Amino acid sequence: MPIPRFHISSAVRDLGVRGAFAVLDGLDNHREPPGLARWREGLVQRLRAELTAGFVESDPTLAGFRALHERIGRSNRRFPASAEALVGLFQRKGLVPSINPLVDLYNGVSLETRLSLGAHDLSTIEGDITLRMTDGSERFVPLGATASETIPAGEYGYIDDRGEILCRLEHRQCERTKVTPATTQAFYIVQGNAATPAAMIAAALDRLVDLTTSHCGGHLIEAWTVT
Numbered sequence: 663m664p665i666p667r668f669h670i671s672s673a674v675r676d677l678g679v680r681g682a683f684a685v686l687d688g689l690d691n692h693r694e695p696p697g698l699a700r701w702r703e704g705l706v707q708r709l710r711a712e713l714t715a716g717f718v719e720s721d722p723t724l725a726g727f728r729a730l731h732e733r734i735g736r737s738n739r740r741f742p743a744s745a746e747a748l749v750g751l752f753q754r755k756g757l758v759p760s761i762n763p764l765v766d767l768y769n770g771v772s773l774e775t776r777l778s779l780g781a782h783d784l785s786t787i788e789g790d791i792t793l794r795m796t797d798g799s800e801r802f803v804p805l806g807a808t809a810s811e812t813i814p815a816g817e818y819g820y821i822d823d824r825g826e827i828l829c830r831l832e833h834r835q836c837e838r839t840k841v842t843p844a845t846t847q848a849f850y851i852v853q854g855n856a857a858t859p860a861a862m863i864a865a866a867l868d869r870l871v872d873l874t875t876s877h878c879g880g881h882l883i884e885a886w887t888v889t
Contacts, residue, residue, distance in 0.1 A: 663847060666787055666822070668886045671794040674818045675888065677733055678726075678856030679793065682867040682887045685784065685849055689880040691764045692843040698766065698877050702758055705770050713752055713773075723776040724749070726857030727832065734816060741833040745776045764841045764848060767873045775866045777854050778832035782820075782839035784847035789823025791849060793888075802827040803837045820851065846880075860889040 668683050718724055727743035742750075748769060752758065758770055768779040798815040801824075813819070813827060820828040829835045832853050841848055852867045864887065871882055 663784060665883055667790040669790060669792040670888050673795050674793050678730060679818065679853065680855060680858055680863055680888055681851065681853040682863045682885065683851055684867060684871060684885040685883040686874060686880045687847045687883050689846050689848060689878050691762055691841060691845045691878055695763055695877040698763055702766060705758055709752055709773055710756065713749055718746060718749055721776055722857045726855035730855045741831055743778050743832045745772045745778045748773055762843060763878050764845065767877065768870060771866055771870045777852055777858065777863065777866050780829055780835050780851040781841045781848045782828050783841050783845045784849055786839045787822045791820055791822055791828065793818060793820050800825045800827045802830055804834050805837050805840060807837055
């Protein structure tokens with residue numbers, strides 16, 4: 663399968679969006695690997711000591727996402743960054759969601775770093791992936807939905823060559839490109855904002871790749887950075 667190129671528009675760079683992005687191949691996501699439950703349990707214990715009351719309001723990375731949304735006029739109540747939503751879920755329920763190995767791993771690293779992470783199945787993506795401002799013509803079916811939503815112009819999103827929004831802001835990914843037990847190639851997103859140093863983003867991608875290859879096999883094909 664051809665490996666897509668990744669592009670980012672100058673308008674999105676100017677907003678302060680930062681990130682590291684990668685393609686992995688040869689993944690095995692169809693079973694619970696040995697050691698994943700133990701890793702998840704250890705993560706929960708660490709997070710219980712860290713994600714205490716008031717954390718969301720004081721964390722500079724989460725504040726950076728809120729500032730980013732304010733710049734484009736999007737409500738943080740309606741469109742929280744995925745990392746903030748994960749932290750809130752953990753604070754309410756004390757758990758890391760268990761969906762499938764790849765999703766569990768990137769959710770875990772997102773909780774550790776408060777960066778916004780995601781993965782998309784390459785077999786469902788057409789052409790290249792561009793992080794750009796929306797013009798209102800794009801198609802978006804949110805994760806878990808069957809009907810397309812109208813997305814207004816003036817947001818940023820990850821969009822493939824057919825005009826499908828893979829991820830709206832860093833708020834919600836689409837249904838079509840979610841990773842499943844059948845996924846063997848994935849496009850990884852590690853996104854930050856103007857408040858997140860380049861070294862922090864690079865370290866998060868390295869950790870995600872290391873965890874993925876340790877638990878799900880596979881290998882890194884290509885990576886891009888936006889600083």
